[in-house]
Each structure stands twice: as structure tokens, then as C-alpha cells.
Amino acid sequence: MSRASSTPGSTQDIGPAGQTTLATEGDEPPACAAGTYDELDYPDPIAHGQGVEVVINDHTDDREDSAYKRLWRAWREHVGEPDNEPYVLLEDVHERVDWLHDDFPAHLVLKSKGWKVGERAGDDGVEGQRYEYSLQVARYDPEADVADPAAAIDDGLRTPVSFQSWIQPQNEALVHKDGNPLICQYGEGTKFRTQTTYAEADEALVRTIQIVTLAMAALDRESPAWETMNRDSWRVWKGEVHHRIPSEMMSAVVSRLRSMRTLIEFGGSGDADGGGRYRNGAAVEERVVSDMFDRIGFAGFAAREGYKLGLKVYRVAGTPRDSRLAEPKLEAFFAGTDDGTKLPHVDEWLALRATLRQLVNTVAIRSGIEHYRLQPDDYYQPDEREMIETVVPTGWRQAMQEANEERERRILKTCYSSLTKARWDVLWVVATQDGATYDQLVEATGYSRDYVREIVREFEEEDVLRRTTYPRLVVFHNEELRLNSREKLQEVHPDRDLQDIREAAEERREQRREQQAQADEDSEAPDGNDDRDQAASDEQADRDRWVRVDQLVYSAADIGRYLERGDIDATDAKIRVDGYDWIG
Numbered sequence: 001m002s003r004a005s006s007t008p009g010s011t012q013d014i015g016p017a018g019q020t021t022l023a024t025e026g027d028e029p030p031a032c033a034a035g036t037y038d039e040l041d042y043p044d045p046i047a048h049g050q051g052v053e054v055v056i057n058d059h060t061d062d063r064e065d066s067a068y069k070r071l072w073r074a075w076r077e078h079v080g081e082p083d084n085e086p087y088v089l090l091e092d093v094h095e096r097v098d099w100l101h102d103d104f105p106a107h108l109v110l111k112s113k114g115w116k117v118g119e120r121a122g123d124d125g126v127e128g129q130r131y132e133y134s135l136q137v138a139r140y141d142p143e144a145d146v147a148d149p150a151a152a153i154d155d156g157l158r159t160p161v162s163f164q165s166w167i168q169p170q171n172e173a174l175v176h177k178d179g180n181p182l183i184c185q186y187g188e189g190t191k192f193r194t195q196t197t198y199a200e201a202d203e204a205l206v207r208t209i210q211i212v213t214l215a216m217a218a219l220d221r222e223s224p225a226w227e228t229m230n231r232d233s234w235r236v237w238k239g240e241v242h243h244r245i246p247s248e249m250m251s252a253v254v255s256r257l258r259s260m261r262t263l264i265e266f267g268g269s270g271d272a273d274g275g276g277r278y279r280n281g282a283a284v285e286e287r288v289v290s291d292m293f294d295r296i297g298f299a300g301f302a303a304r305e306g307y308k309l310g311l312k313v314y315r316v317a318g319t320p321r322d323s324r325l326a327e328p329k330l331e332a333f334f335a336g337t338d339d340g341t342k343l344p345h346v347d348e349w350l351a352l353r354a355t356l357r358q359l360v361n362t363v364a365i366r367s368g369i370e371h372y373r374l375q376p377d378d379y380y381q382p383d384e385r386e387m388i389e390t391v392v393p394t395g396w397r398q399a400m401q402e403a404n405e406e407r408e409r410r411i412l413k414t415c416y417s418s419l420t421k422a423r424w425d426v427l428w429v430v431a432t433q434d435g436a437t438y439d440q441l442v443e444a445t446g447y448s449r450d451y452v453r454e455i456v457r458e459f460e461e462e463d464v465l466r467r468t469t470y471p472r473l474v475v476f477h478n479e480e481l482r483l484n485s486r487e488k489l490q491e492v493h494p495d496r497d498l499q500d501i502r503e504a505a506e507e508r509r510e511q512r513r514e515q516q517a518q519a520d521e522d523s524e525a526p527d528g529n530d531d532r533d534q535a536a537s538d539e540q541a542d543r544d545r546w547v548r549v550d551q552l553v554y555s556a557a558d559i560g561r562y563l564e565r566g567d568i569d570a571t572d573a574k575i576r577v578d579g580y581d582w583i584g
Contacts, residue, residue, distance in 0.1 A: 037297060038392045042361045043243070043371050043385035047353065048331065051195040051238025052204045052346060055170055058225045059188035067216070067224035068169045068190040071133050074219035075112060085111045086138060088149045089218040093137060097210055099199075100137065104159045107149055108215060109138045117174040117182045125177045135215050136164040160379060165194040165208050186233035190224065193237070198379050201236055201349040235343035241356045242331040243364055243382070244375040245313070250328045252367040253313045254286040254468070255478045260311070260363075261288040262463060262477070263296050263399050285328070285468070287312040289335045293359065297393025300355035301334075306341030309334060311359055327375040332360035361390040403463075404481045408488050410462045415492045422447055424493055425501045426455045430465065431486045432498055435475040444498070446505025 058066045079087045086109035093108040094100035111134040118126025139157035146152050168191045174182040194208045213223045245253065289310035293302035301307050315328040334352060337343060344352050364374075374382035415424045425445045430436050436444070441452045456474050459465040464481070467474055476482035549556050563573055 036394045041387045042390045043382050044388045045241040045360050046380045049240040050199045050204045053193040055186040055191045055230045055233035057187040057189040057228045070221045074221050106137045106139050121179040133167045163196045186230045201346045234346045239334040242329045244327050245330050256367045257286040257288050301352050306338045324377045332356040362392045407464050435473040446508035
């Protein structure tokens, strides 16, 4: 069902046990916040990557009894040199803890690297540098015929349940390379910064205690004084929840994420980062990060200042052995805080998780992914996940229509004001072919690759076109815009179609051949720039066009800001000074 907020200034918050409640803030809601929502049942996403940090206040005046100091001395005794790393502390650690699987044999290893602080600042960095130690669960090849267990470790193998904990000193007598002291926000002692998978925040700490205790025992050292843990220091620095979705729905999710990014920015001066790239072996198809998701109706941590949240859809590169892992993941994640905001306390994890759940479930629902189409793997079984009532913001449809109408207006203005049909041609090819590569655009239009890239970049800046990473295509921002743009483009050139574009392109190529033949006949060397073919005059005409300020998409005030920032070169702007002597 759809509901409206109970008061003009109310926002949804998270109450006890993760229940959703409405809390009155008293301020007017953001201009772009959706005022209505649906309550729909959808499976609870599974927690994936989890990162927590904690400080134990075990520092003493002689600095001999802290867990960090004991680990430092043990490293010198057992490892001695970085060349001996990774150092296997405990073989077959998967047999010692119940959260590691026997099908993925692993050792517990110790590593080290120079850390950011030392005893004093020197000319070439810190002197008496301290080290950061790492305890990691590392896969090994059980078929490897080697005497040294470290030689069997294979970095190409991954444990589905990962674990790594970085151990750092907390001592305000230590300084950075600029001479400033190390700030120990939660007191002096030893800091543990852990990341693991398929765990909630409290489980991550339990695993940290288990692994560190095993490691210290293997080094014949006393366990850390966990009873000195500073509870206020127990903070979440990483949190992820996800669904696995069918591959055929990935484009719909990409479009939805792209729309969310635009709506955050559209009409409300919101800020959102996004894009697609390869990262950590995965092809991230689309990603959006912002601290302003409240602008499109989300609440909880989305409405708190200083907290950044993110959404992404991605799939692994290559062909995994388990075909189920080839299906994409739709993930919501905690992306950190600004400089003035503390990381959330672990006691707040359920509230943060509820916001992440609302984000990922909303995208899945609004992308048309029915719960029975979610894809399983060894750790994620959607049929066994609890059905959770999800508050899904609405109003996106109207907001997207308004955003698309603005884009369509920009398309018409650009095409009508262009001195050539180049921009129209590029848009028409992308619209009729439902996306095109640069090679296809160059072949279809006959324009140079540089010029086609310039046109695409121009429409990217106008939020009309975008480039996907996997596969690499130029496409319209969203499907509705593509369909509407075909109608708008036909208004500009009603008698022109793809065949006309291809015929004009062939004429340009033929003219190029004739020019080349003439150059050879006259024994004149070619100019060496085949890309600047017969379309060069058209391209230059478009580049040299001047438009009055009142005919531009942006306001005069906007143009002034762009000039001041340097986004527009001063040589590309001029003003008539006749009658305005005071200008100078």
C-alpha cells in the first residue's frame, strides 16, 4: 500500500529491533524527497563484507606489556625478516574455527609492513618506524608437493569466508613524518582493525578474538587483555548487504542506479558519485555513492549528516568454476564518513543495516526483480531468507519524467542550434540501435573518431548519454529517454533516417578517397590526419559556432561561475562592450 508522511517534516527512522517508525524532525523535507512510500515484503539481504575496529587499553608506561609489543617481539624472534613472509603461524586453521569450510583449506599467516608513525620525524620520513602487523587466513593448494607450508599458499585461491586483521600501536609518544603526534582517540594500547565476510558486526569481533588468541598461542605469547577493551572504540568501518540477481536483469538495475544518481543531483543540488570500472577482480557495472539518499525518500542513516552510503551492481570477471557465481550481485554498502563524523558504533549496526537493506531491496523491487527470481549460491539462499517488510519510497516516476523532460529539451536545443547534422546523427544511431560502440558510430556516421568522442562527451555532460563498461557501449541515460528521444529527434529532421545517415557517411568516405587520389596525383604528401576527412569542415563549423547567452541551456549566472572556475576558457567567451563603458 502507499502512504504519505504523517507530517510535512517527518522522516522514517529505525526503532527497536530494527522496526520502522516515523520520527518528526520539525524541519521541512528536502525538495527532492519523496513524500509517499509502499510497504512491500522482500527477502532480507545477506550481510557480506564486514569491517570493525576496536582498541584495548593495555598500554603501560614501560610499553612492554601491550599486545602490540608482545607481537613485535614475537615477530623478531620467529620471522626476523620481511623476506620470510608470509609466515605460517598455524597450519590448517580451517580445522580450528567453525566458520571456515573444510572444502577451502587455509593457513593462518603473519605479515608486516611499515606503518605511518615512528619515534621521531626525520629528513627522509620517520625514524624508529613502527610496523603494522596483519593476521590473515590464506588458502593453500593441498596438492602442492612442498616441505614449506608457506610455499603451498596460492594468492590466486580465495576463501569464500575471508578474514584479515591489522594490528597497530596506539601510543601518543609516536609521531607522523610531519612531526605531529599520533592521535589516540580511544586511549593508548593496541588497535585491531578487522575485515571479514558473511558476518554481522558482533561476529566480526568474536572472530578477531578467536584468531588473535590462536596466533598469540602459536607464537608462545600471552593473549591480549581483552577485558581492557574500550567499548566506545568498537566501530564499524565497513558494512555490506547483497542479493544475487539474474544476469538478464542487470541492465534494469544499472538503469535504476543511474536514475537514482540523477535524481539525487536533479533539482536539489545534491552530490553523488558513480560510474563503472574493474575493481578487485570484479567488473562493477554501475555504482552510486552519496550522503544525500534522503533526497529521494530514504531515511535512517540516509538522513544523517556525514554518512556516505553506496549501491553497486557487479559480476566477477571471467568464468568462475561455480556457474552460480557468474550471476551479478546487487549490493548496498557503508562508504564511510566525512572528516568531522565518527564511524558508527557497533550498537548502531542494526540501524545502519536496516538502511542498507532498504536501499538494496528498493532497487531490486523497482528494477522489477521478483523475490523468486533471486539467485542462490552456497552462502546465500533467498528462499530461506526471512521476508522483511520494506519501506519503498515512491514518487520516482514523476521525478524521472521531469528529469527526462529537461534532457529532451537539451537535445532539441542542441540539435536545432547545430550548424550540421552531426549531433543528430550520433543520437539517432544510438537511439535506433539501442546502444553503439565507437567503431559503430564512426562507421555509421562517417565522422572522425575524435569528433564522435567529442559529441558523446558533450551529451554525457548533459546527462543524456552514458558509457557502459561491460560491454563498452554508448547508450542513452535510461530506456524511457531513448524512446522519447526518437520522437523528439524526428521533430528536428522528420525525413531523415539511418539509411540517410549511412549514405551521407559513404559520401564523406568517397570524398576522402578522391582527395587522397588527387594528392597522390599531384605528388603532394597527405596531411597525415586521415581522421580529419571531408567532415572536417562540418566539424569545424560546429566547433566555431557562437550562441547568445540567453539561448544556452545554462543561465548567465552559471556561465559566470564556469568562467571563474576555469571550466570555460576565457577565450571562448566574449561580450559586446559598445554602450557599456563601465565594463572596461
